[in-house]
Amino acid sequence: MNTNLHDPLNKLIRLQEERLDQFLDKRRTDLAEGREPDPLGLGVLTMTVPLYCQPDSKYYLDAGLDETMRESLEQFMATQLKSGCISLVNCNIDSPPDTAFMVHLVSLVYQVAQGSGLEQIREIQNGLYTFMEKARPCLLNGGIHTPNHRWVMAGALAKMYEIFGDEAYKDRAFQFLDEGFDMTEYGEWTERSNAIYNGACAIHLYDVGVIFGYEPALEAIRKNLGMMQYMLHPDQSVATEYSGRQDLGQTMMMNDWYYVIYHLMASLDKDPVFLSMAQITEETSPQGASALIHWMLYPESMRLPDHVSVLSDSYTVLLGENNEVPVPRNIPYLGKLVQHPHGASVLRHRRGKLSVTVMAGQPELLYIQYGKARMFGLKLAAGWFGIGAVAFPTIRQTGVDRYSMNIELEGCYFNPLPREHTAGKNGIYVNMPNHLREKTNVQHLPVELDFQLLEDGLEVSVRSSAIPQIYLQAVCMFDPSGELSGDGLEEAAPHIKQLVHGDAVFSREGDCIRVSSGAKQHKDISMRNEKVNRDALNVTMNYVTPTDVTIRFQVYESEGGDRS
Incomplete structure (x- = not known):
């Protein structure tokens, strides 16, 4: 077992082991004391599958996880609707874009299981594959309702193309990509969401860029990640004070999406700003399941070159x-x-x-x-x-x-409006064409x-x-x-x-x-x-x-x- 605490992969394994320990301990306590335990689902699979497949983890091939993983898969599969979509139950019902978020993560967990070659994980691997198969009509026909959903859909479709090899996924992705990126010249997306949706766009467009060989997707990431060097406060929290989304005014650090994308882009470009920002994410981001999964799937692409911070305060x-x-x-x-x-x-x-x-x-x-x-x-x-x-x-x-x-x-x-504009309105002001009223007493x-x-x-x-x-x-x-x-x-x-x-x-x-x-x-x-x-x-x-x-x-x- 690798116990080098300075090795990034080993550090992430230990962090996830601690989180899984806490989750399982709480679950056992809740069951023993008659309380309803926390629900199982894809989130539990993202914790358990990488550790189960990781030879350097104490949970490697741990039979004690088998039942938890099976129950998690069963409960997760039950959330998929006949349309192939899932619902974000407090907001978006029968939702293609929320399914795209989910499919992207499912594809990564599936690839971890597949890459392990372990027969013991085959049931989980097959279940995740089935979920993606059933999501096909949802992703190929479903629409979006926010600007960033287009790039999330494109990223999920890229992963589906990578796994299934069906050109229909690529064609559908480019129906969204051909609209062009909604980005200012200095790298800001429409939603101006520095703490959440910048990272979402980046992590999904990275797969678009790499899997489809689509350089404009990587250029969009570069512009936005470059802008972000100016969006950190003294405590390394992200500037959210002008966001157009739910992170508005929240005190938030760069999340796991940022951790992953800055590592991937720093490795790809050898850009000193990206290297420095990646180093900050190592100090401030949660470094959860997504970080571990990407290190397991793409160890060379996640590894940072030696560098000295170049960021100015x-x-x-x-x-x-x-x-x-x-x-x-x-x-x-x-x-x-x-x-x-x-x-x-x-x-x-x-x-x-x-x-x-x-x-x-x-x-x-x-x-x-x-x-x-x-x-x-x-x-x-x-x-x-x-x-x-x-x-x-x-x-x-x-x-x-x-x-x-x-x-x-x-x-x-x-x-007042001329009589021809008020006829038949029964005097109801809001039904009148009030935009046609002439102005009086105009002041500036x-x-x-x-x-x-x-x-x-x-x-x-x-x-x-x-x-x-x-x-x-x-x-x-x-x-x-x-x-x-x-x-x-x-x-x-x-x-x-x-x-x-x-x-x-x-x-x-x-x-x-x-x-x-x-x-x-x-x-x-x-x-x-x-x-x-x-x-x-x-x-x-x-x-x-x-x-x-x-x-x-x-x-x-x-x-x-x-x-x-």
């Missing part, structure tokens, strides 16, 4: 400069708004423990992290026809470490934000002077696991403190973000239609136009006294 990059995305400008806003829209400008600024993200296209326009202290977002809300927080269409660089966001908001009222409110990046934080200048007596409010949303202090903080409402004068300091474990300075030019607790983040410590500052103020965010460590 001091950079400023503006991605998507001048990209204009749709945001509410004309109130009432009659167009379709895409939340966290594709290609919206993102400014990333790192100085060691300081991490700043400025974001166009969404109301949460600024994220700051210093060590363990985090401000989830800064919003600028306006008392302007119920707009709530303002989103800006783009970010532009205006000088050295200086950037701006601008918008001209329109507000108006509407004239320019709002400008300037950002000056600093070594110890940044300054945000807020300017709006065209119309007097308009209420504005800055809302800072801090991590609830930290603490707020400041003589000028007043309780305004549950989850809301107003900074009426002076400074507020947010601190967590010695890392601090100071906000300067407070203002209470009006008494409103929040702007109409502004959604309060009840999962945050909210600090507000109130202004009345004409406004020309600068909010300073200064970061420091509390040890050593006041750093003002």
